[in-house]
Amino acid sequence: RQTGTVETDAEKHDVEYLTPISIGTPPQDLIVDFDTGSSDLWVFSTEMAAKDIKGQAVYDPNNSSTSEKLQGSTWQITYGDGSSSSGDVYLDTVTIGNLTVPNQAVEAAKKVSDEFTDDPNNDGLLGLGFSSINTVQPTPQNTFFDNVKKNLDTPLFTTDLKHGAPGSYNFGYIDPAAYIGNISWTPVDNSQGFWGFTSPGYAVGTETLRNHSISGIADTGTTLLLLPKSIVKAYYSEVQGAQYDSSQGGYVFPCSPTPPDFVFGVNNGIVTVPGDMVLYAPIDSANQNCFGGIQSDTGIGFSIFGDVALKTSFVVFDAGGLQLGWAAK
Numbered sequence: 381r382q383t384g385t386v387e388t389d390a391e392k393h394d395v396e397y398l399t400p401i402s403i404g405t406p407p408q409d410l411i412v413d414f415d416t417g418s419s420d421l422w423v424f425s426t427e428m429a430a431k432d433i434k435g436q437a438v439y440d441p442n443n444s445s446t447s448e449k450l451q452g453s454t455w456q457i458t459y460g461d462g463s464s465s466s467g468d469v470y471l472d473t474v475t476i477g478n479l480t481v482p483n484q485a486v487e488a489a490k491k492v493s494d495e496f497t498d499d500p501n502n503d504g505l506l507g508l509g510f511s512s513i514n515t516v517q518p519t520p521q522n523t524f525f526d527n528v529k530k531n532l533d534t535p536l537f538t539t540d541l542k543h544g545a546p547g548s549y550n551f552g553y554i555d556p557a558a559y560i561g562n563i564s565w566t567p568v569d570n571s572q573g574f575w576g577f578t579s580p581g582y583a584v585g586t587e588t589l590r591n592h593s594i595s596g597i598a599d600t601g602t603t604l605l606l607l608p609k610s611i612v613k614a615y616y617s618e619v620q621g622a623q624y625d626s627s628q629g630g631y632v633f634p635c636s637p638t639p640p641d642f643v644f645g646v647n648n649g650i651v652t653v654p655g656d657m658v659l660y661a662p663i664d665s666a667n668q669n670c671f672g673g674i675q676s677d678t679g680i681g682f683s684i685f686g687d688v689a690l691k692t693s694f695v696v697f698d699a700g701g702l703q704l705g706w707a708a709k
């Protein structure tokens with residue numbers, strides 16, 4: 381039985397967290413976005429047109445003695461922000477930290493949308509959602525986690541994302557030194573392939589928790605905390621000078637004073653998003669006004685507890701117990 385850990389680095393404004401992986405023999409090193417909101421491991425590859433590659437590292441299956449083309453298999457994915465990619469599939473050895481999966485489905489990109497081409501530091505995505513939403517056709521493939529979990533001490537992984545500092549993904553164990561207090565556990569609904577859960581309520585600043593069921597997903601691949609419009613309005617009604625700015629596509633407010641904390645419930649516990657985390661990023665060079673880290677989930681169909689929520693906590697994604705654990709740190 382094994383366990384593993386790998387460090388993940390925050391990009392500017394914690395817009396995404398990038399983590400090193402190795403593919404093939406000899407190992408080809410790429411840096412990808414670990415994404416609990418999807419279930420495809422896809423990478424920039426030598427099968428892409430040169431014009432679509434701007435600084436990214438690419439996977440070359442012909443340069444790997446262990447690669448094996450999955451004949452007839454293709455994939456195509458479109459993400460919530462409208463970005464997309466597609467290509468074909470190889471089985472090859474994938475290593476994360478000290479964990480190796482010999483026959484992992486590696487989805488080689490042939491096409492990527494401009495958002496990916498214009499993100500030079502991101503060489504692809506490693507899905508940590510449930511394999512039920514893997515897009516490979518005709519036969520969906522397993523995620524790295526699904527393939528490695530039988531070798532783990534226990535079938536779970538944990539996230540410890542940080543604000544502007546390296547964090548970590550651990551596989552197969554809960555590091556008691558990584559959190560303080562108790563872990564609040566809540567059942568996972570994986571019927572849509574996501575790490576779904578329902579929060580019982582929320583509070584703004586130091587007020588008491590209001591009962592308000594919030595169904596959403598724990599999603600490392602989404603930058604912000606996207607909540608029902610009514611809750612977002614209630615929050616920003618307590619932020620001086622906050623207003624919805626359609627040109628920015630969300631609520632903006634003066635960068636000082638620091639806005640109130642946002643608290644959401646997890647079972648009988650709470651998670652506090654400090655006000656200074658709600659200050660997502662300045663929208664002007666004078667740093668006068670800031671774009672909010674809490675925005676509306678309108679049109680998505682569920683809320684998204686993205687990096688703004690996750691980086692305040694140590695979170696356990698437990699596939700064995702089908703539960704999420706949230707703890708302060």
Ligand SMILES: CCCC[C@H](NC(=O)[C@H](Cc1ccccc1)NC(=O)N1CCOCC1)C(=O)N[C@@H](CC1CCCCC1)C(O)(O)C(F)(F)C(=O)NC
Binds near residue numbers: 415460461499599601
């Ligand atoms: C509808 C709300 C979801 C939007 C979410 N995207 C995001 O949150 C992107 C992530 C990103 C970071 C850096 C560079 C490019 C994109 N950030 C973003 O829209 N913003 C705009 C607001 O300011 C903050 C940055 C998303 O599609 N997340 C994907 C995974 C991302 C796809 C694009 C590349 C980065 C990963 C997801 O898998 O988590 C998903 F669950 F949303 C999904 O679409 N699953 C199928």
